Amino acid sequence: SKEVAGGSYYFYDEKIGKRTIESVKYENALYRALERDEFTLYYQPQVDLCKHRMVGVEALIRWNHPEEGLVSPDIFIPLAEQTGLIVPIGEWVLREAVSQLKKWHDKGFDDLCMAVNLSAAQFEQGSLHRIVKQVLAETGIRPELLHLELTENQIMRNTDLAISTMNKLKELGVHLDIDDFGTGYSSLGYLQRFPLTTLKIDRTFIRDILLDEDDRALTDTIITMAKNMGLEVIAEGVETEEQADYLASRECTMMQGYFFSPPVPARKLEKDFLTNDQG
Ligand code: C2E
Numbered sequence: 001s002k003e004v005a006g007g008s009y010y011f012y013d014e015k016i017g018k019r020t021i022e023s024v025k026y027e028n029a030l031y032r033a034l035e036r037d038e039f040t041l042y043y044q045p046q047v048d049l050c051k052h053r054m055v056g057v058e059a060l061i062r063w064n065h066p067e068e069g070l071v072s073p074d075i076f077i078p079l080a081e082q083t084g085l086i087v088p089i090g091e092w093v094l095r096e097a098v099s100q101l102k103k104w105h106d107k108g109f110d111d112l113c114m115a116v117n118l119s120a121a122q123f124e125q126g127s128l129h130r131i132v133k134q135v136l137a138e139t140g141i142r143p144e145l146l147h148l149e150l151t152e153n154q155i156m157r158n159t160d161l162a163i164s165t166m167n168k169l170k171e172l173g174v175h176l177d178i179d180d181f182g183t184g185y186s187s188l189g190y191l192q193r194f195p196l197t198t199l200k201i202d203r204t205f206i207r208d209i210l211l212d213e214d215d216r217a218l219t220d221t222i223i224t225m226a227k228n229m230g231l232e233v234i235a236e237g238v239e240t241e242e243q244a245d246y247l248a249s250r251e252c253t254m255m256q257g258y259f260f261s262p263p264v265p266a267r268k269l270e271k272d273f274l275t276n277d278q279g
């Protein structure tokens with residue numbers, strides 16, 4: 001359910017992280033997956049319709065399980081969070097994503113951005129700031145080209161700690177984006193306390209944007225309020241031209257979704273999006 005209450009806007013969704021019993025069978029294999037080099041990153045373009053091109057990519061982890069094939073992060077990320085393995089896995093993701101970005105910059109696509117998802121445990125780990133700083137120093141990537149994605153729920157767990165961690169990251173010059181915006185339980189006004197750059201509108205709102213008046217109203221509200229707060233907005237899960245047109249008509253021109261491309265391996269992204277005539 002979603003409600004708009006007395007001047008502040010609250011978005012609430014009872015759908016919380018579901019963990020399946022089947023996932024338990026992956027637990028042991030997950031322990032070994034990092035050392036066996038079974039993880040890989042896919043990249044999904046983020047486009048800016050104003051600029052008529054891809055401006056960045058989001059790194060999305062995949063697990064190439066020896067018997068099961070590609071396992072969805074929706075299955076193994078919750079498990080990795082539960083076991084604490086998410087911390088080393090998340091550090092691997094950050095290093096891998098930034099070093100891939102460096103390769104693309106070296107090929108001449110030097111204003112491409114990279115968005116990396118952070119888990120709660122990683123975010124609450126004292127060493128995150130040091131690791132991000134080190135990765136930036138090692139690669140020489142301009143900090144403003146790195147976006148770290150956090151969910152509302154992550155930053156609401158312990159708001160004082162979250163604000164201080166975010167301030168430290170912000171000092172490095174990286175961007176902080178709120179992922180899945182609208183599905184958590186916070187108000188836009190409240191978010192003003194956090195040093196954010198971008199709100200990423202959750203794909204469940206975008207899905208029904210042309211069918212459901214409430215979703216449309218909420219999306220319009222998020223876009224308007226974000227702009228009033230000086231934040232960027234990006235819509236995720238854009239699957240059709242109609243959705244893209246609607247969002248553009250509301251001046252939300254940053255988008256990500258199957259309409260443009262699913263997440264793909266680095267080489268496929270290069271082939272489809274990083275040819276020199278686009279650079
Ligand atoms: P997310 O961060 O919200 O990522 C977006 C998800 O939406 C991705 O699922 C992507 O494949 C999917 N998607 C993209 N465009 C569309 C579309 O047009 N329609 C639909 N229906 N879906 C679309 P994916 O890759 O399976 O990742 C699922 C979740 O797993 C992510 O959701 C994120 O929460 C988590 N995750 C993925 N990679 C990482 C990672 O490296 N670290 C952490 N901590 N979490 C990750």
Ligand code: CA
Pocket residue numbers: 058117149179
């Ligand atoms: Ca994300």
Ligand code: CA
Pocket residue numbers: 179180200202203236
């Ligand atoms: Ca998301």
Ligand code: CA
Pocket residue numbers: 180
């Ligand atoms: Ca999600």
